[in-house]
Amino acid sequence: MKIRTVLVPLTMPLVLAACLGGGGGGGGSGWRNFTSFDNINPNQRVQFQSGGGSVNYAADVVGDDISRDGEISNEGARLRVRFGDEDPITQEIAVDSLELTVNLPDGSESGTFDGQNIADVGAGPAADRFIVAETTVPGANQGDPDIVTDRLYVDDNEVLALEYMTFGLWELGLDQAAVDIGGAAFGALTPATGTDSMPTTGTASYDGDLIGYNVLADSTTIYVADSQIDADFDTAEVTFSSTNTTDLAGAANPGFDLLPTTGTIDGNTFSGDGLTIAGLAGQAGDPDSGSFGGAFFGPSAAEAGGWFEMRNISQPEGTQDRYFGSFGAAETPIP
Numbered sequence: 001m002k003i004r005t006v007l008v009p010l011t012m013p014l015v016l017a018a019c020l021g022g023g024g025g026g027g028g029s030g031w032r033n034f035t036s037f038d039n040i041n042p043n044q045r046v047q048f049q050s051g052g053g054s055v056n057y058a059a060d061v062v063g064d065d066i067s068r069d070g071e072i073s074n075e076g077a078r079l080r081v082r083f084g085d086e087d088p089i090t091q092e093i094a095v096d097s098l099e100l101t102v103n104l105p106d107g108s109e110s111g112t113f114d115g116q117n118i119a120d121v122g123a124g125p126a127a128d129r130f131i132v133a134e135t136t137v138p139g140a141n142q143g144d145p146d147i148v149t150d151r152l153y154v155d156d157n158e159v160l161a162l163e164y165m166t167f168g169l170w171e172l173g174l175d176q177a178a179v180d181i182g183g184a185a186f187g188a189l190t191p192a193t194g195t196d197s198m199p200t201t202g203t204a205s206y207d208g209d210l211i212g213y214n215v216l217a218d219s220t221t222i223y224v225a226d227s228q229i230d231a232d233f234d235t236a237e238v239t240f241s242s243t244n245t246t247d248l249a250g251a252a253n254p255g256f257d258l259l260p261t262t263g264t265i266d267g268n269t270f271s272g273d274g275l276t277i278a279g280l281a282g283q284a285g286d287p288d289s290g291s292f293g294g295a296f297f298g299p300s301a302a303e304a305g306g307w308f309e310m311r312n313i314s315q316p317e318g319t320q321d322r323y324f325g326s327f328g329a330a331e332t333p334i335p
Helices: none
Strands: 016-017 031-033 045-062 071-075 079-086 093-102 113-115 118-119 130-137 149-156 165-172 177-186 203-215 220-232 236-246 263-264 269-273 292-296 303-311 323-329
Touching: 045 165, 045 269, 045 292, 045 303, 071 303, 079 113, 079 177, 093 113, 093 149, 093 165, 149 203, 165 203, 165 303, 165 323, 177 203, 177 292, 203 303, 220 323, 236 269, 263 292
Parallel strands: 016 093, 031 045, 177 323
Antiparallel strands: 016 113, 045 071, 045 079, 045 177, 079 093, 113 130, 118 130, 130 149, 149 165, 165 177, 177 303, 203 220, 203 323, 220 236, 236 263, 263 269, 269 292, 292 303, 303 323
């Protein structure tokens, strides 16, 4: 996300609230449709459209691990952003809050995420790509550390400079017996017809970022990577892949690179099956174990993003390794 923040220390609270909600528009009083970050004024509230839905994973917490006995499902999503005052020195607008409403796999809706601080995601390339908002509650006893209840990873696109969309990953209910994890892309969808609508001829390539959540038998890991999308509007095909995968500390893990997989374009959305990873023993690498979906954002499909999910279907049901998340990319200029 192209976060418009004033220059403040990371210890300065940044109020973030989040809700990922399915289909409906929601549009409460005072909210306007998001068109681009450049069109946002101080003290405005905007509502993003979901980009081809989202992917959710609900599972029980077992000790310090998350059970693989949950189920992945695709849901719609809604993101609302409140912006604060414009800083007179930087001429930047600070994010005041995020509201993300999620339709959970069990059919219920999540509550409002209300992150109260920004956490450093560590060294390496991940630190330049994502910020982390957390909701915490006081520890059981005075002097105990705060307990993290919800966490939201948001793309910090100062390098990508995405203008028409954002994407991220969330963990809800980390202090509960069950946790919901998921990812989605949000933005101003490219019109299917009319001015600045979807191209019907030609090709385009998009480069960006990806964030994914891996659930194994005894561990969970968040990965970041470079995402690539190639669109052929003549044939209505799209190819999705990722490279240069690292964990949040920057340690490389090329086994989780997503191999190029072709899908179809339908209006301003796209989807594909048969997604695979480069491969590590015991990981989700079956040719039929993955899928992806997403949408085009901005005028004339200037940007693209969405979700992906994988599972190792060679493993018994309920014990399958999972890998899922979201991605976003901007069209690469022709040299």
